[in-house]
Amino acid sequence: MFFSGPLVTQPSVSNQVKKLSQALNIELYEVIGKKIYLTHAGEEVVRTGKEIFESINRLDESINNIKCVKSGLLKISVVTTAKYFLPxxxxxxxxxxxxxxxxxxxxxxxxIIERLKANLDDFYIFSDPPEDLDIIRHQFLPNPLAVIASTDNPLSKRKKLRWEDLAGEKFLMREHGSGTNNAIINHLKEHQLKIDKKMVIESNEAIKISVAENMGIAIISAYVLSSSKEDGLKQLRIPTFPIMSYWQIIHLREKRLSLIAQHFLEFVLNKRQDILPMKKIEAHIKKSLQKSS
Structure with missing residues (x-):
């Protein structure tokens, strides 16, 4: 079942909004300067409109399922590092x-948190989900955060290091508020460690390249790393590292999951051993832990 219609121009939309405002006998928006702002009534109309479209989508899927057609739309939003394994x-x-x-x-x-608050997707993947929202979490995959350096960095030639040996190094960090950054801050606080010099880079790829170019060292997810020989990177042996965190697939508690969304959640939780290179991941984690001991 598909609902479609002709394309509507901006003047037509303005006309329809004015007619709706007149029919309801209440202002739906106000113009301040050159900007348009929704009134409280306007926000309620938008919210109700979204509910109507969600109901139509559920009806569409229900009809398809009755016809035994496993079709529909699956919407997923993920933080940047998760893109390395979600495909x-x-x-x-x-x-x-x-x-x-x-x-x-x-x-x-x-x-991704803004998308979650707006209920724009079926699922969201974080390593550090927000604590202030009413959500359901499903932990499904380990996410070790390792200390890495360029193979040209003298530190990479040493078999074992103390945290104090990194004092003169510049740390290349993700932006404030990122899941990786939060995990690092919590770990440093727990073990009473500190970072003296840092540079903020808002991209895992850029951090990886910058470390390979010996611009500094980084604490980064194992999923961003491929072959260290190819990338010119090496994991450093540091006590208390890697930091062990976990990937979680979440949704709002009140979210009514479509049948396709339910199938995907079951698929991720029950089939991850088959669809992900878990042996390789677990071997990497084991090796990382051995290096830090």
């Missing part, structure tokens, strides 16, 4: 349900 999950799932459409958004933690 490994989406690929096999889409083969099982070839008729579904997928919207896959990537952003920093603040951007």
């Amino acid at each position: 490994h999950m989406l690929g096999p799932f889409c083969k099982l349900y070839p008729e579904i459409d997928v919207e896959f958004k990537v952003g920093n933690r603040a951007q």
